Amino acid sequence: MQIPRRLLPPIHALHAFEAAARTGSISNAARELDLTQSAVSRQIKALEDQLGLELFVRDKQTIRLTLAGQSYARDIREALRRVSTASLNIRANPSGGSLTLGILPTFGTRWLAQRLPRFALHCPGIHLNLFSRMTPFDFNLDSIDAAIHFGKPEWPDATFTPLFGESVLPVGAPELVTRYSFKSPEDIRQAPLLILLSRPDAWERWLARQGERDDDIRGMMFDHFEMVIRAARSGLGLALMPTFLIEEELTAGQLVPAFAQAQPSPEKYYLVSPAERGHYAPLVAFRDWLVAEAAVVS
Structure with a gap:
């Protein structure tokens, strides 16, 4: 559906409004845009006239956004960012694509x-x-x-x-795996466990698939797989890792399985x-x- 031209404000008016909304000041917006204060004020007033509503509450020398202005500022800021990103992309690759x-x-x-x-x-x-x-x-x-x-x-x-699934494997530094000498899946509770924040129940789910009780799991939390891998390599604890992400560490012997059989993930x-x-x-x-x-x- 084509948008009526009367609903599309001029880009310079949107820039003036966004700058004033972000800085909270007509004078600051004018300095940022290298315009006079009166020019910025006129552009914002023209925008308000076109929209048929007030975007700012004006009190002597200060301004503050109305509720409508707050919502509009968020949307316009994102729209201007998208225009900027699109312009950078086309400059980086003039042929498109x-x-x-x-x-x-x-x-x-x-x-x-x-x-x-x-x-x-x-x-x-x-x-x-x-x-x-x-x-x-x-x-x-x-x-x-x-x-x-x-x-x-x-x-x-x-x-x-x-794309593809993954299989997960409990792994740790060779010294750690040797020290705990894991015999059954339940034995992982004896070792310090490393937990990824985006998969907080991974160990519980792994234990349940082994037919073991899946409660009372505690461990050190990380927000990034790469940090978990480095922590496991350093001997900090046992990690439950997708095998395709640790092929180099497994090949180099920096990480070794606590149990030989990898477990497919349902996701x-x-x-x-x-x-x-x-x-x-x-x-x-x-x-x-x-x-x-x-x-x-x-």
Whole structure:
């Protein structure tokens, strides 16, 4: 649906409003924008006239946002940020083909990053932007085209492309595993346990799948897989790790299994994208390439 032009304020008026809202001052906004105070005031007044409501309460020489102004400022700030990001992307890649991807940090550094040179050769015209975060991205708030997600395909108004599952293995430094000489899954309670904040019940679930009681699990908390791996390597405790993320440590003997059999996780890794981006050409190319790469793991 085409938006009526009368509902689209001039960009300079939006910049004036956003600067005044952020700084809380017409004079500060004027200095930031290299305009006169009267010019900023006129632009904001014209914006209010176009919208048919007041965005600021004016009291002598001070201003403060109305309730409507507070809500509008948040939305306009995000809209201007998106315009800025789009402009930077097109300058970095004038031929188009920009793709912005949200990734899980350790998945990105330990699995995806080493494969990206192959994608660059496969699709040299596509410019990738990568942003990492442990918590889920919000497609309504974050300027991304797709995200790597681990868990279940439960994301509103999104398309899920399955990549691969994972198997988890209790591992620790050789000295620690030798010291505790684990005989049964229940024995892990004797050792210090390392727990990932985004998977707080991982040890309980692992014990339950072994047919053991799954209560009273305590351990040291970490917010990042990479920190858990380094802590386990240093002998700080036993970690429950996806095997594909610790291949180098296992091969080098820096980490060794407490039990030989890896346990499949019920969740999977997915490439998730907003439903309306499904036919975006750079996303389609990346999705096809990623699925082919993931098939090797599967």
